[in-house]
Structures are given as structure tokens and as C-alpha cells.
Amino acid sequence: MLKATRTLAILLAAGLGLAAGAAQGAGEAKHPHAPPGGWSFEGMFGHYDKAAVQRGFQIYKEVCAACHGMEYVAIRTLGSPSGPGYSEDEVEAVAAEFRVPAGPDPQTGSLVDDIGLPRLRPALPSDRFTSPYPNDIAARAANGGALPPDLSVIAKAREGGASYIYSLMTGYQEPPPGVTLEAGMHYNPYMAGGQIAMPPQLVPDRVAYEDGTEASVEQMASDIATFLNWAAEPELEFRKKLGFMVISYLAVLSLLVFLAYRRLWRNVGH
Amino acid sequence: MSHQSTYRPTGPFTEWLDKRLPVPRLMHDSLVDFPTPRNLNYWYTFGGILTFCLISQIVTGIILAMHYTPHVDYAFESVERIMRDVNFGWLLRYAHAVGASMFFFAVYVHIFRGLYYGSYKAPREVLWMLGVVILLLMMATAFMGYVLPWGQMSFWGATVITNFFTAIPLVGNAITEWLWGGFAVGNATLNRFFSLHYLLPFVIFGVVILHIWALHVPGNNNPTGIDVRGKQDTVPFHPYYTVKDGFALSLFCILFAWYVFFAPNALGHPDNYIPADPLVTPPHIVPEWYFLPFYAILRSIPDKLLGVIAMFGSIAILFVLPWLDRSPVRSLRYRPMTQIFFVGFVVACGVLMYCGGKPAEGVYVLWARLATAYYFAYFLLILPIVGLIETPRKLPDSIAKPVLPAPALAGGTPIGATAAPHTDG
Numbered sequence: 001m002l003k004a005t006r007t008l009a010i011l012l013a014a015g016l017g018l019a020a021g022a023a024q025g026a027g028e029a030k031h032p033h034a035p036p037g038g039w040s041f042e043g044m045f046g047h048y049d050k051a052a053v054q055r056g057f058q059i060y061k062e063v064c065a066a067c068h069g070m071e072y073v074a075i076r077t078l079g080s081p082s083g084p085g086y087s088e089d090e091v092e093a094v095a096a097e098f099r100v101p102a103g104p105d106p107q108t109g110s111l112v113d114d115i116g117l118p119r120l121r122p123a124l125p126s127d128r129f130t131s132p133y134p135n136d137i138a139a140r141a142a143n144g145g146a147l148p149p150d151l152s153v154i155a156k157a158r159e160g161g162a163s164y165i166y167s168l169m170t171g172y173q174e175p176p177p178g179v180t181l182e183a184g185m186h187y188n189p190y191m192a193g194g195q196i197a198m199p200p201q202l203v204p205d206r207v208a209y210e211d212g213t214e215a216s217v218e219q220m221a222s223d224i225a226t227f228l229n230w231a232a233e234p235e236l237e238f239r240k241k242l243g244f245m246v247i248s249y250l251a252v253l254s255l256l257v258f259l260a261y262r263r264l265w266r267n268v269g270h
Numbered sequence: 271m272s273h274q275s276t277y278r279p280t281g282p283f284t285e286w287l288d289k290r291l292p293v294p295r296l297m298h299d300s301l302v303d304f305p306t307p308r309n310l311n312y313w314y315t316f317g318g319i320l321t322f323c324l325i326s327q328i329v330t331g332i333i334l335a336m337h338y339t340p341h342v343d344y345a346f347e348s349v350e351r352i353m354r355d356v357n358f359g360w361l362l363r364y365a366h367a368v369g370a371s372m373f374f375f376a377v378y379v380h381i382f383r384g385l386y387y388g389s390y391k392a393p394r395e396v397l398w399m400l401g402v403v404i405l406l407l408m409m410a411t412a413f414m415g416y417v418l419p420w421g422q423m424s425f426w427g428a429t430v431i432t433n434f435f436t437a438i439p440l441v442g443n444a445i446t447e448w449l450w451g452g453f454a455v456g457n458a459t460l461n462r463f464f465s466l467h468y469l470l471p472f473v474i475f476g477v478v479i480l481h482i483w484a485l486h487v488p489g490n491n492n493p494t495g496i497d498v499r500g501k502q503d504t505v506p507f508h509p510y511y512t513v514k515d516g517f518a519l520s521l522f523c524i525l526f527a528w529y530v531f532f533a534p535n536a537l538g539h540p541d542n543y544i545p546a547d548p549l550v551t552p553p554h555i556v557p558e559w560y561f562l563p564f565y566a567i568l569r570s571i572p573d574k575l576l577g578v579i580a581m582f583g584s585i586a587i588l589f590v591l592p593w594l595d596r597s598p599v600r601s602l603r604y605r606p607m608t609q610i611f612f613v614g615f616v617v618a619c620g621v622l623m624y625c626g627g628k629p630a631e632g633v634y635v636l637w638a639r640l641a642t643a644y645y646f647a648y649f650l651l652i653l654p655i656v657g658l659i660e661t662p663r664k665l666p667d668s669i670a671k672p673v674l675p676a677p678a679l680a681g682g683t684p685i686g687a688t689a690a691p692h693t694d695g
Contacts, residue, residue, distance in 0.1 A: 007312040015375055015525045044532060072350040149544075152350065156535055157543035192553065232543075235353070235360045242361075243531020247524055254520040261513045268505060269673035270308045 030189040032160035032167035035222045039162055041229060044244060047237050048230055053084045055209055056227025059220055061097070062207050064151065067143065067198075069131030072152035073231050076125035082237035083230045091125050098123040100130050144184040146197030155225070155232035162225040164190065169221035172200040273489075276303045300486055305504035306511050307492035307669050313383040314490070315518030316376050322519055323373040324478065328471050330366040331415075338418065340464035342457045345420035346545045364534040370412050371537045372526050374560035377405060386612060388600030389491040395592040397484035402588045404477050409561070409585075411470040414463040416558060421542030426555045428455045428463070434568075437575040454548065495601030496665055503669040554629060562626030563619055567645065569630045570638040580642065587649045594649055597657030599665065607660040611652045618644040 034042075040049045057078065060070075075095045078084045086094065102121035104111055113119050118134045131150065133139035140147050149157075158164040167190045175187035175194075185195040202217045209215050230236070277295040279285035284294055337356050339348035352359035381401070384390055390398035413431060417424045432449055436442040451458025489498055498504055505511070529536065537559060541552050557565050564581050571577035587594075602609045618641040625638035666672050 004312055011312075011379065012525065014379070072347065072354065074354070077354070153543045157540050159540050239360065239531055239534075243527060246527045246531060250520055250524045250527060254517060254524065257513060257517040257520050261517050264509060264513055268308065268510070269670070269675075270310075270505075 029159075029192045029194075030167070030171070032164040032190055034163040035166055035218060039226070039229070041162075041226070041233075041236055044240060046240050048083060049226060050083075050085050051211060051213075052223050052226040053230050054086075055211065055213060055219075056223040056225070056230075057084050058210060059207055059224045060151075060227055061094070063201055064224065065098070065129065066132060067139075067148040068151045070129035070152045070231055071131065071150050073129050073234075074125070075123055075127055075129060077234055079125075080234060083234055084227075095123045095125045095127065098127070098129065100127045101134070144197060146184075148198070151228055151231065153232045155229040157232075161232075162229040165225040165228055166221045168196075169202055169224065170217055273299070273303075273305055275299050300482070300507075301512075302506065302508040304486065304507040305489065305498070305501070306507045307490050307498055307503060308505045308510075309492050309494065309669050309673065310490065310511065310514075311493055312514075312518055313379065313386075314492075315515045316380040316383065317485075318515035319376045319519050319522050320373070320380060321478070322522075323369060323376055324471065324474060327366060327369050327373060328475070330362050330369065331468070331471065333362055334366055335464075335468060338464075340418065340461050342420060342460055342546070345418060345460060349419045361530070364530045367538060368526065368529045368534060370415065371529070371558070371560065372522070373408065374412070376522070377408060378560070381405070382616065384491075385615075386602050387491055387493055388495050388595070388597075388602065390592045391495075391595065391600050392592065393488040394484070394491060397481060397488070398592060399589055400477055400481040400484055402585065404474055404481060405588075406585060407470055407474045407477065411467060411474065412558065412560070414467040414470075416542075417460065417463045418467060419542060420460065420546045422544045422546055422550070422552050423539045423542040423555070425455060425546035425548065426552055427557055428459065430555055431557075432459075434578045434581075437578045439575070491600065492669060493601060493603060494666055494669055495599060495603070496669060499668050502674065556627055559623065559627070562624075563622035564626070566622040566626035566638040567642045569626075570635065570642045580646075584645060587646070591649060591653075595653040595657055596655075597653075597660070597662070599662040604663040604665055605656075605660060606663060607656050608653070611648060611656065614644060615648045618648070 040047060040052070060068075075098065076091060078086045078094060079088060079091045099120040100123045102119040105119060111119060123130075129152075131139065131148075133142065136147055155161045155165060160167070168188060171188050171190040173187060173189070175181055179187065179194065181187060181195055185197060186199055187194060188196045202220045204217060205215045206220060207215050213219060233239075275295060275298075277288070277292075277298040279288045279294070287293070288295055334352065337348065337352045337359065339345055349363065352363050354360075356362070384398065384401070413427070417428045432446055432455060435446045435449060438445060447453060449459075450456065451462060492498075539556065539558075556562070564584060567584050568577045568581040571580050597605060597608070599605055602612055621637055621641040622645065625634045625641065628634040630638075
């Protein structure tokens, strides 16, 4: 019994140790941190703070969406009860505020409007949050050569996830002595290499929150990080609920099989 | 099978079938009444766990392939569609991605167990070599699977690994271009990797059947490493080991589920959520954790060709292991000197895994070189020499003797009759 327990302990330690072995350094960037109080969506019973996701979406809509798309996120998913949880009417109203490529004109077949820009139409809930730029060349030309990344899975594409976004958005500072910034770059220790093309975005009251929350820089950074985490992991709440049920089931199953095993082997020397 | 068949057809149909295609007899003799040493511990439950892993990967993989698009312009997007729009798509994909890590975790435990208890020694050399073939196939399959989401690590990992082949003198570049289907990793590469990633698991399945066949001819090894000498040494596989393996599998599934539901991306690299871009090289290109030891061996040799040879050699050497170990005793339980060297070997593998994930600079290079030297020395020097000079501890007379009281032994006790109350497990 003791030996078996030891074997299982070794195996469990090795199995859980995999994560530590797999964690890779993301370069020289400063280690990101969560806001005080941490994230509501962490841990076994993690869930999204609906008000925070909605406030985060307001920031995305009013600030981020000017340069960043979320090409893999459908507007309809704003109605998800385990996310922003907007009503059907609210989702339709939000969709109408976005413009998406309209395709050729049904009469003339033209792809451009009367001033030569790509034809656009108001978005539908079934559309995605497309990039505001017609292509990467236009995006780079408008941003001093830098390409604003798509934000659909940004929370999964950076070491530190939501904490990285929070730290980055609040982490702008004057470059330390000895650091020379390249033209058009800003100093931010959380960015790999310390230089980021995106200018600081969050100043107090950059947005007027619809729910009346005070729009401090930390509040806005925390909200946008929460929203982008939802955008990257819309299944998170359901996943963790299901996981809790699966593991509870397996724990009971393990116990029953263990008792069956003990009973069967009771009088068998081994 | 090496033992007498005890199958009795249960009715007219099974009797009819038994004379034509005796599948029920085969199943009965290999999975029900197969005589198995009574002293197998939990390290021996990983064979069953690995079978589960293979089937789980095949089932989730087949369904994922129904929704995946193997094209450089659509692969990344199709994976996001699986995550967002396919019912339970996130579960399938996370179970498949985490499942690969679980598969390797289990296979490494299984291999270390074989190394410790001498399961590669006569008469199980072919069984062991088939296992090494399975490991190689698993590595190829996992590597090509990691390319499919077409993220940054997919693309750059594929570029680094396929570039190994350019190290071959004279024909290296031609071979590499032939593998790529072009002059760089591109759409043709992605397509053939998808095709092979779908094919190889079934090849693995076939070799697994051979592996189990080769296991059932000599029968299981066991922690004492001594041969089964009669009925008192064994119990039928079912129900004794189906229940023990089932318990271990259930615990393993808890670990598996913990990763799938609570840390699905902990074992992957965040860069693979950035779509592949041939113009932007990630600062550190690292393979998945299960390849890190081999990656460390590759990088610890300063010459490209020799590095590639060392990396492939670190697996190839396992093929000849049965003839490198000269000791007449199988289990390291009774080999005090080798036991200590074995602990060193496990540590060396850990050091290699750690260094493989770090940049190849400074102290990591030194550690990786020392660990690489030990890895090869263990097989080429320690096992051949120590086997000849060490004095083994006294082996038990039989598997049953330490666990059964004398009268029970004398009578050749049937299972579960008057055996001693158990003390272990």
C-alpha cells in the first residue's frame, strides 16, 4: 500500500510538473502581473464578470477598434450569456455601429464607392469584427510601418495572457537612461524588447462608461483585458463547469474501481 | 499464444464462428485468461493507459479532421472555427492537443519502467524494438500534428526540423526540397503533413498489435525480472489486471481532464496562437516539451551533421540496448550499482529536458553537454561494463515465494483460495 502510494505520488508530481517544464521564457520582457484582486475567471470555478466584459467591450469599440480587428470573433457572440450577455436587440444595435466590406455593387459590380474606397455596409450580428483597414499594407501605412495585431486570440498568444494585456496597457513609462527609442516607438517594459509602436491609449476618462463606473486607467486596463480574455476563450465558463463535473465523476469512479480492486485482490498475495 | 487456450464457445453461434474465424478465442486468450505475473505494480499499468491514449487521439483526431482545412490560408482560421463554432469543438481540440502530451508522458513512464525492470532483455528483444518503432512513429506523428494549426511555432518548428535533412552530405538539399514539396515550408508541406498525420496513427495501431503479440509470446516481465515458473506465479489478466489497470486509467484520466479543462494551453507555446508568418522569426524557437531532451542533444553538439546524428542516435541506440546490457539479471531491484547509475540517467534526461527549453548559451550549453555525454555513456559504457563487474543481490526463488505462505505454495494454490492477507496495495 505504502509503495503503491509512493508510485502514484511520483507519477502525479511528474504529470503536473509537465506544465513547469513546458513553460518557456518569452524573452527579456518584464514579468506581467494581474490587477489587485486577480481575475474572476481564474481558478477552478472561474467565471467572467459580466459588467467588466461589457465595459471592456465598450473600450474595444471606442478605442481599440480604430486600429485592431477581431477577425475570428462573430458579433453575434456578444449575446453569449457566459460573456457580455447582451440582448438580441442590443447585439443588432451594436452590429449596426460597425462597417464591414460590402462586396461588389449589385448594379455596377464595382468594389469601390464613389470616392474610390472599398465599399462598406453596416455589419450584421453574423459578421465578424473585421479589421478597420482593407489590408495589411493599408494598416502598416497608417501606423508608421507597424501592423496592429488581430485581437481575437491575443490573450492566448502572449505569455501571461490577460495579465500581460493589463500590465502592457498600464506599463508605459519614460525610457530609462541609456535606452534610445527608435523613431515612432514608445517605451514599455512589458513588451519584448521594451519598445512598442502603439502609443499609450488609456488616460483617465478616455471613455465615459455606460454603467457609470469611474474610468481610471487601471479600471479600463482591467476591463479590456477581461474582454479580450473572453474573446480568446469564450468557452471558459462552460469549460470549467464541465471540468468540475468530469473530475468529480472520475473521482467517484476511481474510488469505486479502487474498492473493487481491493476486494478482488484481498486474498491474493502479490 | 504461448499458453493453453481455455476458451469454450458459449453457444451454437460462437461454436460455429470458432471453427471459421476464432476472434472470440483470440480475445479470450489474450485479454481474459492470459496468465499474468501476480506481482505487477502500478508502473505496469501504463500499457493499458497508452492503448487508451492512442484510441482517444484517433477518435478526437478523426472528428477534428472533419472540420479542419489543410491550406496555408485557411488552416489557422479553421482551427478557430473548431474552437468557436463547432459543437464541443474546443473540447475535441483541447483533448487532442493535451492528449498528445499525456500520450508522451505515459510512453516515457512506460519506457523508464522497461529500462528499470530489464524488460528489453531476452526473450523480449523484439517486443522492446517494436516499442522503439512505436516511439519513433509517435514522434513523427506528433511533430506533423503540431504543424497543422499553422501558427508561428508550427511553421518555424517545421522549418527547423526539416532543415535537419540539409545536413546530409551531397543530397541533403535535394532531400529537404523533396520533403517540402517546394523550396520552403509551404502549402505542399502542410498538405502532406496532414495526410501523413492521418495515416501514421493507424500504422502505430498496427505496430501496437505486433507489440502486444510479441508481449504475449514470452508473457509479461515483472518487477523481480525472474521467469514465471508455474501457475502459482500468475493470475488471469481478467479480472485481476483489468481492474488494476482500470483504477490507474481512471486516475490518469483525472490528470488528463485537469489539463483539458483547467489548463488546456499550459503545455503549448503562446506563439502558436499567432498565425504563421514566414517573414517574422520568433526569438526562441522551441519544440513541444516532449521533444526538448532530443533538441538539447542536437544543440549540445557544435557540428550540424554530428548534432543530427547524435539526436537520431539517442533513439537508435535503444534498438541495440538488449545486446549492450551484459548482466544476466533483468531487474535493477537486484543490481545495486546499476540502480545508482539509472537514477543518474533519469536525472540526465531531466537536465536535457530543462536545457532544451532554454536558449543555447552560457551554462545551459555546459549542462546539456554533460547530460548528453552521460546519456550515451549509460548505454555504451555503464550498462556493458557494470553488468559484468557488479555482484547482483540474491534473487527470490520464484515470483510467488515472497508473497505466498509455504503451505499455499506446496499445494499450488488456486487464486484467491487460502493465500496470505495482502500487505501491499
